[in-house]
Amino acid sequence: MPASSPSEAESSPPVLPGPQVRGGEDMEPGEEKVCAVCGDRATGYHFHVMTCEGCKGFFRRSINKGVHFTCPFSRSCPITKAKRRQCQACRLQKCLDVGMKKDMIMSEEALRRRRALRGQRRQEREQPGGLTAEQQELIAILIAAHQRTFDSSFSQFTHY
Incomplete structure (x- = not known):
């Protein structure tokens, strides 16, 4: 029986929407984007992963400051929208586990230059x-x- 038969299509497990880590090929155009770290509403790809603004900022600040977080428990704290602020160590580890890339973070100076360039382009537009x-030259x-x-002198109009 061909793979496209109705009986096989009905028996296949439903595809559940979940966090999109990379690529976004499973995303439907109108589908809500979900943060791969905490499950909050994602705003786009940040540092190579679909994340919310909160996790984007947390990851950038943590890497830029070079801080070392320590989990007071067994390094297995749940990271959800409601609990993401409870354990910074586990949140940062989850950022790394889902594929956020340290090398994609711009330095503060590079960010300032980029923002200045965007502002300049906006003014020009x-x-x-x-x-x-x-x-x-043509006008001259x-x-x-x-x-x-x-x-x-309008001399040609003197006859009128």
């Missing part, structure tokens, strides 16, 4: 564009031609 050197030629041919 909002302001009317300036003329290129070629456009300015047109003005000169107009001035050479324009009769400022």
Whole structure:
């Protein structure tokens, strides 16, 4: 019997939505994105993993500061939206376990440059564009031609 038969399709287990760690190939266009670390609503891929803003910021700050967290329990604390702040050691470990990459974190200086460049580009888009050197040259030629041919005394109208 072919694999596309209705009986086999009905017997296959349903695909349950879960945290998307990488790729996003299982995501449907309208499907809610879920943080791979804590299960909160994800805002996009951060450091190579679908995460929420909270876990993105926690991971970046933890790596940038180079802190060493210690779990007071058995390093198996549940990391959920409600409990993610209870154990920083387990939260950071889960960030690493789901695939967040330390080397994708930009330095503070690189972030400042990137933000400044974005602001500059936004201002350029909002302001009317300036003329290129070629456009300015064409305007100068047109003005000169107009001035050479324009009769400022209106002598041709003296007969009227």
